[in-house]
Amino acid sequence: MTETTLLSPYSLSVLDLPNRVVMAPMTRYRAAEDGTPLPHVADYYAQRAGAGLIVTEGIWPSSRGQSGWRIPGLETAAHIEGWRAVTEAVHAAGGRIYAQLMHGGRQGHPLSRIDGDVPRGPSAVPEPSPVHIRDGGKADAVVPLAMTVQDIRQAVADYAQAARNAVEAGFDGVELHGANSYLIHQFLADNTNHRTDEYGGSVEGRIRFALEVVAAVVEAVGPERTGLRLSPGNPQFGMVEHDPAPVYRALLDALDGTPLAYLHLTDNDRYPALADLRPRWRGPLVANVGENGDPTTREAGEAVLASGVADLVSYGRSFLANPDLVDRFATGAPLSAFDEKHLYTHGAQGYSDYPPASGSYPSESASALEPASV
Numbered sequence: 001m002t003e004t005t006l007l008s009p010y011s012l013s014v015l016d017l018p019n020r021v022v023m024a025p026m027t028r029y030r031a032a033e034d035g036t037p038l039p040h041v042a043d044y045y046a047q048r049a050g051a052g053l054i055v056t057e058g059i060w061p062s063s064r065g066q067s068g069w070r071i072p073g074l075e076t077a078a079h080i081e082g083w084r085a086v087t088e089a090v091h092a093a094g095g096r097i098y099a100q101l102m103h104g105g106r107q108g109h110p111l112s113r114i115d116g117d118v119p120r121g122p123s124a125v126p127e128p129s130p131v132h133i134r135d136g137g138k139a140d141a142v143v144p145l146a147m148t149v150q151d152i153r154q155a156v157a158d159y160a161q162a163a164r165n166a167v168e169a170g171f172d173g174v175e176l177h178g179a180n181s182y183l184i185h186q187f188l189a190d191n192t193n194h195r196t197d198e199y200g201g202s203v204e205g206r207i208r209f210a211l212e213v214v215a216a217v218v219e220a221v222g223p224e225r226t227g228l229r230l231s232p233g234n235p236q237f238g239m240v241e242h243d244p245a246p247v248y249r250a251l252l253d254a255l256d257g258t259p260l261a262y263l264h265l266t267d268n269d270r271y272p273a274l275a276d277l278r279p280r281w282r283g284p285l286v287a288n289v290g291e292n293g294d295p296t297t298r299e300a301g302e303a304v305l306a307s308g309v310a311d312l313v314s315y316g317r318s319f320l321a322n323p324d325l326v327d328r329f330a331t332g333a334p335l336s337a338f339d340e341k342h343l344y345t346h347g348a349q350g351y352s353d354y355p356p357a358s359g360s361y362p363s364e365s366a367s368a369l370e371p372a373s374v
């Protein structure tokens with residue numbers, strides 16, 4: 001039997017991946033004020049085309065779900081054109097790319113949204129800490145409006161339309177952001193969902209929104225183009241899940257039989273999601289094991305694959321300053337550290353100006369590094 005490693009290929013739905021390294025979604029605030037990705041976004045992702053699969057930063061499906069100023073959207077013709085330049089650059093460089101659809105729900109502030117509206121979430125529960133507003137400022141979180149059933153239907157429709165827009169823009173698929181405190185997670189978690197209607201209360205109520213979004217997007221673009229990210233128990237941005245296991249088990253049981261492209265699952269110290277949920281998910285599984293502290297190492301990724309719990313591993317921070325991360329894994333070249341000062345600025349500096357170790361980007365040498373056989 002051949003050993004499964006980060007550098008072994010994998011058939012993910014309709015895509016042939018040359019390796020099992022997924023670039024994890026990372027928000028970088030490189031959009032124009034209207035949410036159109038700036039020209040260097042195409043350079044940034046094309047430089048990282050050596051990843052088995054790239055998942056973009058979170059993208060709002062409609063301005064109703066905008067969680068931050070200069071975060072990109074996938075709603076207007078300008079957005080679609082902007083993203084088409086990105087997907088064409090990545091495909092020309094030999095890569096594959098999914099768009100992460102990120103509806104902010106309660107996240108966001110009237111001063112960080114194009115529509116200037118108070119954000120809406122499952123219930124009127126604000127984030128506990130100050131939030132980012134435009135131009136680098138911070139402000140106390142506002143109390144979100146509790147979504148009406150009509151708001152919920154609109155949000156579901158927004159995801160589906162954004163998924164169609166993503167396909168029109170040339171993406172290979174979409175990842176639904178059900179993790180890290182965004183809208184789908186807000187419905188799943190107990191401190192952000194106090195609803196007593198069919199979208200809250202019981203476990204069945206909490207998972208209903210996630211299931212409706214998945215169903216709508218699957219209908220819009222097909223299950224083979226739909227991935228889902230979950231981070232059970234992740235306390236980011238004030239989320240509290242006292243007992244995540246029954247909720248996520250029920251969600252995966254309800255999804256069983258939907259042949260999604262993949263489930264992207266984050267482990268953390270509070271709840272061993274990978275071990276607990278793997279038996280309930282028969283489809284492709286992307287693991288992320290970096291949410292607790294230091295960036296995920298090559299060794300940690302190899303250990304996850306060797307344990308058999310996941311098929312692919314996602315890497316976030318290591319990709320920031322190492323566009324040729326897969327090449328560096330292949331050659332053992334050391335990893336560079338990223339420049340924190342430019343993590344969330346808007347220009348090319350500290351973004352698309354990190355050189356590859358070898359002097360050429362992975363796209364130009366990818367074929368030379370593909371494993372000969374497995």
Ligand SMILES: Cc1cc2nc3c(=O)[nH]c(=O)nc-3n(C[C@H](O)[C@H](O)[C@H](O)COP(=O)(O)O)c2cc1C
Pocket residue numbers: 024025026027028057058100102177179180229266288289290291294295296314315316317318343
């Ligand atoms: C700068 C930055 C931005 C991030 N933005 C997102 C995002 O938009 N969507 C998301 O699902 N996760 C986001 N994450 C979480 C990463 O996808 C990943 O789970 C995390 O960095 C842990 O993996 P790592 O150890 O490989 O960095 C972000 C992380 C970082 C460092």
